[in-house]
Amino acid sequence: MARPSGASGSFSVIGSDVTIRGDIDASTELHVDGTIEGDITCASLVQGETSTIKGGVRAESARLAGKVEGSIDARELVILRSATITGDVHYDALTIEQGAAVDGRFAPRSNGKAAAPSPVTLATDDGTAAMLASV
Numbered sequence: 001m002a003r004p005s006g007a008s009g010s011f012s013v014i015g016s017d018v019t020i021r022g023d024i025d026a027s028t029e030l031h032v033d034g035t036i037e038g039d040i041t042c043a044s045l046v047q048g049e050t051s052t053i054k055g056g057v058r059a060e061s062a063r064l065a066g067k068v069e070g071s072i073d074a075r076e077l078v079i080l081r082s083a084t085i086t087g088d089v090h091y092d093a094l095t096i097e098q099g100a101a102v103d104g105r106f107a108p109r110s111n112g113k114a115a116a117p118s119p120v121t122l123a124t125d126d127g128t129a130a131m132l133a134s135v
Helices: none
Strands: 011-014 019-021 029-032 035-037 040-047 052-054 057-064 067-069 072-079 084-086 089-097 101-103 106-108 119-123 129-133
Parallel strands (some): 011 029, 029 040, 035 052, 040 057, 057 072, 067 084, 084 101, 089 119
Antiparallel strands (some): 119 129
């Protein structure tokens, strides 16, 4: 897996027995298995299935498998089947596994420019992927 530019190859882990109340700002990859009550800004986020995030997420890439209650803004976003998301989702590229639950609106990131339709990939049970055009 390629690291985001500026990442030094290191990462931080928040274990399943840890609860953090407050915002987190990480310049590298962040792996969260515990509970975060605050906003997360990082280069890359990997969320474990038992993790809960109550706050916004901003990342270049995010792979979500747990519960998120807040808005998500990611250039590359993967929502796994075990994920439950309540909040709006902004993305450049999006993959959602069948079975994931999202209660919110999806919108491509525009960065102040007119947004071109972005690809949305839906993963199926047999491991294949279907591409959909954003509307």
